[in-house]
Amino acid sequence: MAITEKELQEIVRQVISEMQGLKPAQQEETGVFDTMEEAIAAAARAQQEIRRMPLEFREKIISSIRKSTLENLRTYAEFGVSETGMGNVGHKIIKHQLVAEKTPGTEDLTTIAWSGDRGLTLVEQGPFGVIGAITPCTNPSETVICNTIGMVAAGNTVVFNPHPAAIGVSCYAVSKINEASMAVGGPANICTTVKKPTLETADVMFKSPTIPLLVATGGPGVVTAVLSTGKRGIGAGAGNPPVVVDETADIENAAISIINGATLDNNLPCIAEKEVVVVDSVADHLIDAMERNGAYKLTDPAKIQQLAEMVVIPNKKGKMQVSRDWVGRDAYKFLNAIGIDADPSVKCIIFEAEENHILVQTELMMPILGIVRAKNADEAMEMGVRLEHGNRHSAHMHSKNVDRLTRFGQMVDTAIFVKNGPSYAALGYGGEGFPTFTIASRTGEGLTSAKTFTKSRRCVMTDALCIR
Numbered sequence: 001m002a003i004t005e006k007e008l009q010e011i012v013r014q015v016i017s018e019m020q021g022l023k024p025a026q027q028e029e030t031g032v033f034d035t036m037e038e039a040i041a042a043a044a045r046a047q048q049e050i051r052r053m054p055l056e057f058r059e060k061i062i063s064s065i066r067k068s069t070l071e072n073l074r075t076y077a078e079f080g081v082s083e084t085g086m087g088n089v090g091h092k093i094i095k096h097q098l099v100a101e102k103t104p105g106t107e108d109l110t111t112i113a114w115s116g117d118r119g120l121t122l123v124e125q126g127p128f129g130v131i132g133a134i135t136p137c138t139n140p141s142e143t144v145i146c147n148t149i150g151m152v153a154a155g156n157t158v159v160f161n162p163h164p165a166a167i168g169v170s171c172y173a174v175s176k177i178n179e180a181s182m183a184v185g186g187p188a189n190i191c192t193t194v195k196k197p198t199l200e201t202a203d204v205m206f207k208s209p210t211i212p213l214l215v216a217t218g219g220p221g222v223v224t225a226v227l228s229t230g231k232r233g234i235g236a237g238a239g240n241p242p243v244v245v246d247e248t249a250d251i252e253n254a255a256i257s258i259i260n261g262a263t264l265d266n267n268l269p270c271i272a273e274k275e276v277v278v279v280d281s282v283a284d285h286l287i288d289a290m291e292r293n294g295a296y297k298l299t300d301p302a303k304i305q306q307l308a309e310m311v312v313i314p315n316k317k318g319k320m321q322v323s324r325d326w327v328g329r330d331a332y333k334f335l336n337a338i339g340i341d342a343d344p345s346v347k348c349i350i351f352e353a354e355e356n357h358i359l360v361q362t363e364l365m366m367p368i369l370g371i372v373r374a375k376n377a378d379e380a381m382e383m384g385v386r387l388e389h390g391n392r393h394s395a396h397m398h399s400k401n402v403d404r405l406t407r408f409g410q411m412v413d414t415a416i417f418v419k420n421g422p423s424y425a426a427l428g429y430g431g432e433g434f435p436t437f438t439i440a441s442r443t444g445e446g447l448t449s450a451k452t453f454t455k456s457r458r459c460v461m462t463d464a465l466c467i468r
């Protein structure tokens with residue numbers, strides 16, 4: 001039975017106030033603490049247990065986290081939408097299911113071996129210990145669950161400093177994960193967090209001698225902050241993924257793929273198509289096919305201007321930035337707000353623009369796609385590279401010309417490059433491979449998984465154990 005908005009808001013309010021009123025003994029069980037110091041100490045104690053455990057037991061805990069997540073898909077999805085106002089329930093269910101079912105566990109860890117006359121040498125992937133992780137409001141519980149599975153599979157525990165706008169659902173995920181660990185005899189506090197995450201609590205995490213590795217999933221500010229700490233950092237930063245369409249592409253497939261990719265969770269994933277560059281000779285066909293598949297085309301320049309002024313606004317210092325009030329909102333709500341009658345069947349807003357248009361240049365994270373025409377494929381690919389802004393994050397292309405696909409892939413140099421499908425194929429949804437919501441674009445690890453959260457350890461036996 002579906003929960004009403006009012007009932008849901010009440011649940012959110014209750015969970016947050018319950019978390020805030022937790023007694024110390026309860027904090028030990030849920031993993032949600034008053035202070036960052038306590039959260040770090042508890043995760044450190046749990047890590048001592050995890051590292052002594054057989055791999056099989058780690059895997060048992062991970063299976064229990066997967067099961068618990070699958071049992072609570074709707075709660076996670078509704079909680080996330082209700083608390084942040086971003087995304088939509090159906091797609092958040094898919095994202096949590098993907099994380100629960102396909103995030104790699106201990107099987108991701110591999111060994112390199114050399115054997116010969118002088119013995120046997122192994123390179124093993126060992127844990128760092130306690131990892132400090134910063135998580136975004138766009139995929140909050142998805143990231144907490146996905147990070148924890150990978151980090152615990154590798155033998156670590158993790159302390160989160162979640163985005164304050166998503167603290168309720170992030171704490172809910174932390175408590176569910178610990179409950180799942182304890183349900184199979186594992187320790188509490190395999191992941192921990194604080195009730196009120198702030199820049200100060202993040203700073204305590206950055207400076208803690210107990211934490212050797214920091215993982216930042218978020219915008220440029222937090223990634224730069226983490227990479228400036230002097231500690232090892234994994235930086236999963238912002239993107240502005242272009243999708244290039246040339247005249248050889250299957251245009252109908254391109255239109256459907258772009259609409260589906262760009263509207264997943266109302267464009268919240270950092271990998272989602274954020275603007276289209278299309279070769280002029282097929283632009284009309286593409287736009288027509290997009291309109292037939294749920295896009296609303298804005299043509300009035302005054303309305304486009306109104307939309308731009310509504311969603312990209314100056315901050316206190318006068319710098320233009322996306323309006324939080326509009327990130328991840330439904331497409332029809334933007335149209336209604338600029339005086340256009342529309343209903344929820346509209347999946348996405350499209351409009352034609354020049355490359356330098358603010359809605360094309362800015363990473364909006366909204367179901368709004370600017371469409372830029374290029375004279376030919378070369379110009380389109382060059383524009384795609386410029387629009388990616390050197391984030392080295394994600395770029396996509398629709399083409400049947402393998403040479404061009406190869407060239408754009410080399411030129412744009414991103415962690416993710418999807419061809420002839422929706423962006424989410426890169427997350428193993430409609431494509432091969434595993435999912436993650438931490439794509440280490442800035443530091444180059446790419447799609448993170450258990451092995452990313454390990455350090456390389458050489459284990460040498462001299463003059464024995466070679467049985468060749």
Ligand code: NAD
Nearest residue numbers: 136137162163202218219222225236237238239270438439
């Ligand atoms: P955000 O940068 O506003 O916040 C991310 C996190 O960083 C939050 O927990 C926030 O509280 C914290 N934070 C911000 N500045 C900080 C600082 N100076 N020190 C310590 N902590 C700080 O991002 P958001 O709006 O939550 O998420 C959207 C952004 O994140 C987009 O740019 C998106 O592309 C990016 N993102 C990237 C990935 C990836 O895998 N590369 C995944 C999700 C989101």
